[in-house]
Amino acid sequence: MSWNPVCPVVRLPVDRAVCVLVRGEQVALVRTLEDRLYAVDNQDPLTGAMVLSRGIVGSRGDRDVLVSPLHKQAYLLDSGECLDLPDAWLRVHDVRVVAGAVEVRLAAESERVPA
Amino acid sequence: MRKTLVVVGHGMVGHKVVEIAVARGLTDEWDVVVHAQEGLPAYDRVALTTWFGGADLALPPVAHPAVDLRLGEPVVSVDTGQRLVTSASGLVTPYDALVLATGSVPFVPPVPGAAGTGRFVYRTIEDLEAIRAYAATSRRGVVIGGGLLGLEAAQALQSLGLDTTVVEFAPRLMPVQVDDGGGEALRRLVEGLGVTVRTSAATQEILDVPGGLRLTFADGEPIDTDLVVFSAGIRPADALARTAGIAVGDRGGVVVDRGCVTSDPHVFAVGECASALGRTWGLVAPGYAMAEVVVDRLLGGAGTFDGADLSTKLKCLGIDVASFGDAFAETEGALELVWADPVGGVYKKLVVSDDAQRLLGGILVGDASAYASLRPLVGSGLTVNPADLIAPASSGVQMELPDEAQVCSCNAVTKGQISEAARHEPDVAAVKECTKAGTACGSCLNLVKSLVAKEREAQGLAVSNALCEHFDHSRREMFEVVRVRGIRSWSQLLSEHGRGKGCDVCKPTAASILASLGNGYILDGEQGALQDTNDHMLANLQKDGSYSVVPRMPGGEVTPDQLLVIAQVAKDFGLYTKITGGQRIDLFGARVEQLPQIWQRLVDAGMESGHAYGKSLRTVKSCVGSTWCRYGVQDSTSLAVALELRYRGLRAPHKIKLAVSGCARECAEARSKDVGVIATEKGWNLYVGGNGGFTPRHADLLLQDLTTDELVRYVDRFLMLYVFTGERLQRTAPWVEQTGLEHIRSVVVDDSLGLCADLDAAMEQHVASYSDEWADTLADPQRMSRFVHFVNAPEVPDPSIRRVPERGQFRPLLPLEVVR
Numbered sequence: 001m002s003w004n005p006v007c008p009v010v011r012l013p014v015d016r017a018v019c020v021l022v023r024g025e026q027v028a029l030v031r032t033l034e035d036r037l038y039a040v041d042n043q044d045p046l047t048g049a050m051v052l053s054r055g056i057v058g059s060r061g062d063r064d065v066l067v068s069p070l071h072k073q074a075y076l077l078d079s080g081e082c083l084d085l086p087d088a089w090l091r092v093h094d095v096r097v098v099a100g101a102v103e104v105r106l107a108a109e110s111e112r113v114p115a
Numbered sequence: 116m117r118k119t120l121v122v123v124g125h126g127m128v129g130h131k132v133v134e135i136a137v138a139r140g141l142t143d144e145w146d147v148v149v150h151a152q153e154g155l156p157a158y159d160r161v162a163l164t165t166w167f168g169g170a171d172l173a174l175p176p177v178a179h180p181a182v183d184l185r186l187g188e189p190v191v192s193v194d195t196g197q198r199l200v201t202s203a204s205g206l207v208t209p210y211d212a213l214v215l216a217t218g219s220v221p222f223v224p225p226v227p228g229a230a231g232t233g234r235f236v237y238r239t240i241e242d243l244e245a246i247r248a249y250a251a252t253s254r255r256g257v258v259i260g261g262g263l264l265g266l267e268a269a270q271a272l273q274s275l276g277l278d279t280t281v282v283e284f285a286p287r288l289m290p291v292q293v294d295d296g297g298g299e300a301l302r303r304l305v306e307g308l309g310v311t312v313r314t315s316a317a318t319q320e321i322l323d324v325p326g327g328l329r330l331t332f333a334d335g336e337p338i339d340t341d342l343v344v345f346s347a348g349i350r351p352a353d354a355l356a357r358t359a360g361i362a363v364g365d366r367g368g369v370v371v372d373r374g375c376v377t378s379d380p381h382v383f384a385v386g387e388c389a390s391a392l393g394r395t396w397g398l399v400a401p402g403y404a405m406a407e408v409v410v411d412r413l414l415g416g417a418g419t420f421d422g423a424d425l426s427t428k429l430k431c432l433g434i435d436v437a438s439f440g441d442a443f444a445e446t447e448g449a450l451e452l453v454w455a456d457p458v459g460g461v462y463k464k465l466v467v468s469d470d471a472q473r474l475l476g477g478i479l480v481g482d483a484s485a486y487a488s489l490r491p492l493v494g495s496g497l498t499v500n501p502a503d504l505i506a507p508a509s510s511g512v513q514m515e516l517p518d519e520a521q522v523c524s525c526n527a528v529t530k531g532q533i534s535e536a537a538r539h540e541p542d543v544a545a546v547k548e549c550t551k552a553g554t555a556c557g558s559c560l561n562l563v564k565s566l567v568a569k570e571r572e573a574q575g576l577a578v579s580n581a582l583c584e585h586f587d588h589s590r591r592e593m594f595e596v597v598r599v600r601g602i603r604s605w606s607q608l609l610s611e612h613g614r615g616k617g618c619d620v621c622k623p624t625a626a627s628i629l630a631s632l633g634n635g636y637i638l639d640g641e642q643g644a645l646q647d648t649n650d651h652m653l654a655n656l657q658k659d660g661s662y663s664v665v666p667r668m669p670g671g672e673v674t675p676d677q678l679l680v681i682a683q684v685a686k687d688f689g690l691y692t693k694i695t696g697g698q699r700i701d702l703f704g705a706r707v708e709q710l711p712q713i714w715q716r717l718v719d720a721g722m723e724s725g726h727a728y729g730k731s732l733r734t735v736k737s738c739v740g741s742t743w744c745r746y747g748v749q750d751s752t753s754l755a756v757a758l759e760l761r762y763r764g765l766r767a768p769h770k771i772k773l774a775v776s777g778c779a780r781e782c783a784e785a786r787s788k789d790v791g792v793i794a795t796e797k798g799w800n801l802y803v804g805g806n807g808g809f810t811p812r813h814a815d816l817l818l819q820d821l822t823t824d825e826l827v828r829y830v831d832r833f834l835m836l837y838v839f840t841g842e843r844l845q846r847t848a849p850w851v852e853q854t855g856l857e858h859i860r861s862v863v864v865d866d867s868l869g870l871c872a873d874l875d876a877a878m879e880q881h882v883a884s885y886s887d888e889w890a891d892t893l894a895d896p897q898r899m900s901r902f903v904h905f906v907n908a909p910e911v912p913d914p915s916i917r918r919v920p921e922r923g924q925f926r927p928l929l930p931l932e933v934v935r
Contacts, residue, residue, distance in 0.1 A: 019904055
């Protein structure tokens with residue numbers, strides 16, 4: 001898979017998530033207080049709704065998490081693992097900044113949670 | 116060499132076997148092959164009826180490389196000699212162990228004409244789809260069977276708009292769960308909902324007649340209908356075992372021992388298809404217990420199924436029904452105590468031992484609120500007069516539970532275990548984690564909380580009410596810190612008083628406190644990042660990712676011109692429109708990028724945010740009052756409008772609802788509100804702490820015969836005291852109980868804490884600084900920028916939001932639905 005430029009990094013609010021469209025897929029981008037970027041699936045694995053980017057960003061212990069706005073499960077942003085449910089996870093996509101532009105490289109389809 | 120477990124059936128219990136197999140590591144050495152008859156993965160059959168309301172019944176899937184789920188592949192034969200199963204499509208699978216989890220099939224009484232067009236059963240989503248399709252061109256429906264499932268089916272037919280009749284063979288409804296008295300109360304309640312009930316009715320024949328079907332009975336008039344749903348019980352689906360030569364009980368069901376092993380040592384049976392301890396078990400909890408036993412056995416354990424508590428509490432057609440212990444007083448010498456309110460449709464019965472010293476069981480119809488506290492008492496000594504337990508004001512009676520009383524029946528946790536855990540665990544969450552109490556259905560949680568608090572108090576230990584891992588403060592303490600230290604920002608609060616980066620609990624709490632203390636527009640600067648999505652988008656998130664929109668209608672008043680604008684907006688954006696319980700209109704299904712366009716038109720027509728998305732004032736409901744009503748003694752509508760305009764936008768620990776009634780007939784239902792005002796000949800009576808919802812509570816009378824000015828002053832202080840001292844997500848009802856009505860009266864009337872000046876000043880500041888959040892948002896392009904779905908493709912709407920028409924409007928396309 002290749003890198004896809006999505007938007008200028010200044011378009012990302014701090015300590016919050018937004019959704020971007022990458023090759024037809026919905027990706028939630030998170031920019032933390034320390035300017036760290038994460039990219040995970042925007043789809044809530046539990047309900048199928050495209051809402052993860054509307055969740056609250058925070059921490060559990062020393063790991064960054066994104067919390068589903070529907071039923072409040074927390075997902076680790078570095079691994080995609082759900083801390084509140086077994087067998088639920090988000091795919092983690094690669095993300096980087098090149099000359100002020102955010103670029104995303106999609107994870108393989110095979111890593112997706114079976115519906 | 117890996118072994119193979121084949122599970123036949125992917126209902127709730129078959130799914131549970133797989134879940135436990137993965138959770139307990141059986142899949143380290145075993146492959147699990149599941150053969151499902153239906154084309155859908157396991158779903159919540161207990162909640163089947165909610166499918167009509169659009170509920171997503173799918174159970175959380177088990178995704179594991181060792182699990183192979185084969186949908187629509189029923190097993191048609193088992194060769195126990197070779198240990199092979201064959202599926203309908205001819206797939207042959209060898210097994211080392213086989214679990215039969217085939218469930219049950221609906222029983223259709225053998226009456227002439229039981230098969231044919233317009234006859235249905237009620238068991239699978241496919242059945243429900245067929246009923247819904249047929250009902251679309253029908254007017255009348257009959258349910259044969261007045262048990263639990265029959266009443267559920269009746270509810271479904273009614274919701275599909277059919278004139279519904281329930282026909283029951285026994286002399287009362289729900290004959291298995293309740294006695295004659297309970298059945299009578301139930302009948303009145305069901306009839307009150309518009310369902311016709313016919314008991315002691317033996318269906319003789321179902322005839323096809325011009326224009327529909329005709330049911331004839333041994334006694335009485337025939338009934339004409341368009342469709343019939345059979346819900347006359349279930350029979351174990353044991354045909355596969357019979358043909359495989361596995362032993363089956365006299366009354367059906369695959370015979371198993373306590374280890375859930377059938378007559379073949381390599382074959383287990385679980386759930387509704389099994390006959391354990393000489394009977395079949397038609398509830399899900401015993402099935403889950405059997406699933407646990409099977410996996411334990413496969414892991415080399417010695418788990419046994421020793422029967423299960425058949426106590427049930429359920430809501431059927433919105434009516435509470437509970438039955439527990441020896442509900443029918445079958446114990447020798449048992450005494451029955453009955454309390455019945457035929458008018459209110461409440462029937463409560465307790466069964467006690469002949470010396471009235473021990474509780475044996477009971478039945479509750481119409482009001483089952485006492486169930487959670489009564490069920491654990493079964494079999495133990497009574498320390499209070501049993502009559503007090505079911506008398507109307509029973510909530511005030513304190514019951515002392517013995518240590519062996521089971522508090523959490525899902526996970527079999529006793530009071531003693533909870534108390535023991537509370538001695539070394541700091542809070543309710545830790546006690547839950549360590550004992551598993553309250554982690555399944557959650558109905559015992561309130562009891563667990565009070566037991567933990569009581570035990571910690573008795574030990575002289577503090578109960579931690581820290582909000583989360585980032586703050587040691589409760590909401591109330593956080594409010595004090597922010598107010599007294601004059602903190603104006605999240606980063607200051609977190610760095611000076613918290614740790615880490617915050618979370619979905621402390622961030623919205625801090626945002627709400629900052630808003631209560633008048634920090635202006637809630638989404639500017641870093642405050643925006645703290646908000647839950649509802650406050651963040653100034654709209655209410657729905658399950659499919661769209662939002663609902665609610666304009667304010669003070670006192671429930673709306674002008675014809677405003678109605679025209681709302682109607683046009685709803686038509687233009689394809690919004691589903693519904694009247695709320697708070698006398699206003701909810702518009703569902705708006706996509707994020709549509710919210711500003713919708714609100715521009717509403718604001719242009721003079722409307723403003725209704726704050727349905729906030730933990731804040733919702734509505735002030737009112738009757739029309741003395742202006743129009745022949746009985747009204749005060750102008751309730753004008754007062755309601757004034758109160759709503761005064762408190763709109765006030766952020767609080769939880770939502771706040773008010774109501775004003777213009778006379779003692781109380782048409783505005785003010786006593787079910789956080790603040791209720793009822794007109795008297797001399798002025799206004801003020802009630803506080805009422806609630807509908809999960810735990811209904813009538814509001815308490817705080818003050819009587821107030822002038823309008825006095826009333827506003829005391830409502831100001833009451834609400835602000837709640838904002839100052841309520842805990843996170845604590846409604847006023849539990850807050851009033853915790854704080855004490857007398858204490859509240861002394862603070863807001865006699866100023867016993869010297870706090871009134873602060874409360875008054877805080878409310879003055881709120882009223883003076885109110886500004887409509889939506890008008891403010893629309894006026895500022897920076898604030899508008901958040902209303903897109905894709906930041907890199909703002910013109911593209913979220914393609915996952917899809918609609919289908921229903922009853923002249925639109926609803927979401929459900930995940931399991933196929934577009935036709």
